[in-house]
Amino acid sequence: MESTTSGATHQRSMYAVARTSHPFIEVRGEMVASAGTDAFRDRAIIAVFMLFNSLEFLVFFVAVTLTYWTLPWQWRWLLLLVASCVFYMAFIPAYIAILGLTIAVDYLAGLLIERSTGAWRRSWLLASIVANVGVLVVFKYLGFLTTNALALCEWLGGSCPVGVWNIVLPIGLSFHTFQAMSYTIEVYRGRQPAERHLGRYALYVMFYPQLVAGPIERPQNLLPQFRVPAVFDARAVADGLKLMAIGFFKKTVVADRLGAIVDAVYAKPHDQSGVSLLIATVLFAFQIYADFAGYSDIALGAAQVMGVRLMRNFRRPYFSLTTDEFWHRWHISLSTWFRDYVYIPMGGGRTRPGRRVINVLVTFAISGIWHGANWTFLMWGTLNGLYVVVGHWTRDARRRLKDRVGLSPNSTTDAAIGCVATFALITVAWVFFRAGSVSDAAAILQRMITDLGSVTDPDAWLGVRGLHVDRGQFLAAGAAAASLLGLDWLDRRGPIHESIGSLAAWQRWAVYYAFSFVIVFCGRFGAQQFIYFQF
Numbered sequence: 001m002e003s004t005t006s007g008a009t010h011q012r013s014m015y016a017v018a019r020t021s022h023p024f025i026e027v028r029g030e031m032v033a034s035a036g037t038d039a040f041r042d043r044a045i046i047a048v049f050m051l052f053n054s055l056e057f058l059v060f061f062v063a064v065t066l067t068y069w070t071l072p073w074q075w076r077w078l079l080l081l082v083a084s085c086v087f088y089m090a091f092i093p094a095y096i097a098i099l100g101l102t103i104a105v106d107y108l109a110g111l112l113i114e115r116s117t118g119a120w121r122r123s124w125l126l127a128s129i130v131a132n133v134g135v136l137v138v139f140k141y142l143g144f145l146t147t148n149a150l151a152l153c154e155w156l157g158g159s160c161p162v163g164v165w166n167i168v169l170p171i172g173l174s175f176h177t178f179q180a181m182s183y184t185i186e187v188y189r190g191r192q193p194a195e196r197h198l199g200r201y202a203l204y205v206m207f208y209p210q211l212v213a214g215p216i217e218r219p220q221n222l223l224p225q226f227r228v229p230a231v232f233d234a235r236a237v238a239d240g241l242k243l244m245a246i247g248f249f250k251k252t253v254v255a256d257r258l259g260a261i262v263d264a265v266y267a268k269p270h271d272q273s274g275v276s277l278l279i280a281t282v283l284f285a286f287q288i289y290a291d292f293a294g295y296s297d298i299a300l301g302a303a304q305v306m307g308v309r310l311m312r313n314f315r316r317p318y319f320s321l322t323t324d325e326f327w328h329r330w331h332i333s334l335s336t337w338f339r340d341y342v343y344i345p346m347g348g349g350r351t352r353p354g355r356r357v358i359n360v361l362v363t364f365a366i367s368g369i370w371h372g373a374n375w376t377f378l379m380w381g382t383l384n385g386l387y388v389v390v391g392h393w394t395r396d397a398r399r400r401l402k403d404r405v406g407l408s409p410n411s412t413t414d415a416a417i418g419c420v421a422t423f424a425l426i427t428v429a430w431v432f433f434r435a436g437s438v439s440d441a442a443a444i445l446q447r448m449i450t451d452l453g454s455v456t457d458p459d460a461w462l463g464v465r466g467l468h469v470d471r472g473q474f475l476a477a478g479a480a481a482a483s484l485l486g487l488d489w490l491d492r493r494g495p496i497h498e499s500i501g502s503l504a505a506w507q508r509w510a511v512y513y514a515f516s517f518v519i520v521f522c523g524r525f526g527a528q529q530f531i532y533f534q535f
Contacts, residue, residue: 052298053251053528060087061302068306073229077203080306084208088171095170098135103202105131106180110187110194110201121188128184132177139169144373171533172212174370178337180205183219185341192219200226209302213295213532215313215333222308230307235501240304242497245515246487247297251530252523254480255291258283259528261477266434269444274451277444284434285427286481289317291531292331301497316488321418323387323425334370338363361385371433372534376441380432387425476522 051057064083068076089096109128113121183204186192195201204223210216265272265280272280296313303310313332320326327335339348343363349356361382368381399409407414428445435441490496500511 051529052295053248053525053530056090065305069232076230077200077226080208081199081203081206084203084206084211087208088206088211091171092168095168098139098170098173099176099206102132102135102177102180103205106184106205107195107198107201109184111196113184113187114194125184125188129181132181136173136177139167139173141369141373143167169534175214175216176205176211178334179216182216182337182341186219192223195219195223207303207308209299209308210310213292213299213530214331215296215299215311216337217310217333221311225308233307236307237305239497239501240301242500243301243304243495244298245301245512245519246497247294247299247301248519248523249515250290250294250297250484250487251528252525253518254484255287255294255531256524256528257480257522258287258290258477260524261474262287262434266436269435269440269447272447274447274449278448278452281427281431281434281444281448283477283481285318285423285430286484288430288433288531289314290480290484295530295532316491318423318426318485319419319488319492320422321415322391323384323422324391326422326426327384327388334367338367342366357389360389364388375438376432376435379438379441380429383429383432384426387429 060083064079068079071079085096088099106128109124112124113128116124183192183195183201187194195204200223203226204217204219205211207217207222262280262284265276266284269277293314300310300312311333315329315332317326317329320329343359346359346362347355348359351359364381364385365378366381368377368379368384371377371381402409402414407417431444432438432441435444487496490499493499500508503511
């Protein structure tokens with residue numbers, strides 16, 4: 001239920017969290033500007049202290065990395081654990097206690113699961129899951145539930161005995177909750193031995209490069225790397241730094257430049273033309289990809305500099321030919337998490353067709369609400385699930401249609417049509433992700449269809465009037481989006497940061513200087529929050 005009352009305005013896009021002065025303070029579901037009180041201003045400063053795209057992080061990263069490689073191996077885990085605590089506490093210090101509590105519960109649960117048999121094993125697993133999901137519900141969903149309960153009572157004309165619950169959301173809560181749950185589940189399944197070393201288990205949950213926004217690692221990949229002495233490899237360190245540079249480029253040059261335009265349009269969607277909304281929505285598709293993939297590149301690169309390999313989170317998603325393929329390329333660590341721990345346990349695709357459809361839709365719906373406590377995210381997840389279901393239903397019909405019109409499967413034309421169609425469908429779904437409410441999303445989609453204006457007006461289609469930018473800024477945004485696709489195109493033959501190493505020395509340094517120049521002179525700085533930090 002979508003409330004329009006001032007007392008129940010929690011139904012707004014969680015994305016708005018990422019674009020405010022203080023991204024985690026809510027009062028009765030409404031964002032409070034940091035200018036409201038000195039206390040809010042102070043907490044807002046803390047909240048942006050250790051962003052990857054900040055000078056503070058650069059100093060932190062250099063100091064931790066240099067110390068890491070000079071320490072004896074047996075003390076490195078402790079350095080990384082302390083550094084990870086400092087990194088997390090730079091946002092809201094008190095919330096380190098929440099992580100400490102869940103770490104203690106899951107550490108003990110892993111040991112008890114391994115030592116127990118039968119029903120006791122299931123009981124300890126259930127206790128761990130309840131503890132983790134319980135924390136997630138209290139901090140992330142209780143406000144949503146109480147707000148909707150209040151709205152329902154008001155709609156029915158009665159009074160609600162429950163007040164609206166508002167609390168600051170711990171940064172990255174969903175990510176480290178899911179990573180902790182994967183550990184106890186894998187121990188229960190017998191695929192991972194329980195970790196005896198409390199410090200190393202805590203580091204598995206808190207490893208600072210991927211603590212806030214993933215990738216969501218499995219214990220089989222990350223825990224063994226903390227037990228084996230890392231050997232300094234100059235080539236691996238150089239590749240890690242290159243990957244970080246690519247991530248900074250995606251964030252500062254692409255995502256934040258596009259975000260300035262998208263924010264201006266989506267701030268007042270009802271005042272915009274259909275052309276402006278269409279252009280802003282397409283730009284948002286590139287913005288969210290550049291923002292999240294940029295974070296992932298920085299995380300993977302920072303870890304690799306210290307000899308730790310994290311799983312790749314993106315593989316050229318906007319070159320996907322179907323929506324099903326898209327979800328094998330986008331946020332891979334989360335997609336595989338839901339596949340292994342939700343979809344397959346429900347029966348996956350090994351059941352009757354009707355049940356398979358339900359399994360897909362339920363998995364995508366849960367994935368949607370994982371992103372935020374808002375109806376918009378539920379709609380976004382469900383719509384993507386419908387894409388996958390309909391795609392499977394129509395696969396044979398589409399193949400017959402291609403044969404009838406003489407379109408060769410796997411041809412360049414076939415791939416281009418599939419790529420454009422997939423991008424269009426995914427972009428339509430992004431409207432629900434970005435909009436402040438379901439009604440806003442519906443209005444945006446309607447206006448994008450019915451209010452496209454005159455096709456003979458160049459300025460209308462350039463979107464300059466409605467986007468509140470000059471033509472140069474608009475063309476720069478288009479070039480930024482195109483550069484993102486260009487990076488993915490080059491990546492198809494192997495990771496770019498590794499391919500650069502095979503170039504001649506003058507070519508390598510030319511690339512380094514070019515990247516540095518573009519980031520410094522074309523990037524937008526000012527501690528812009530990462531979109532996925534809100535989750």
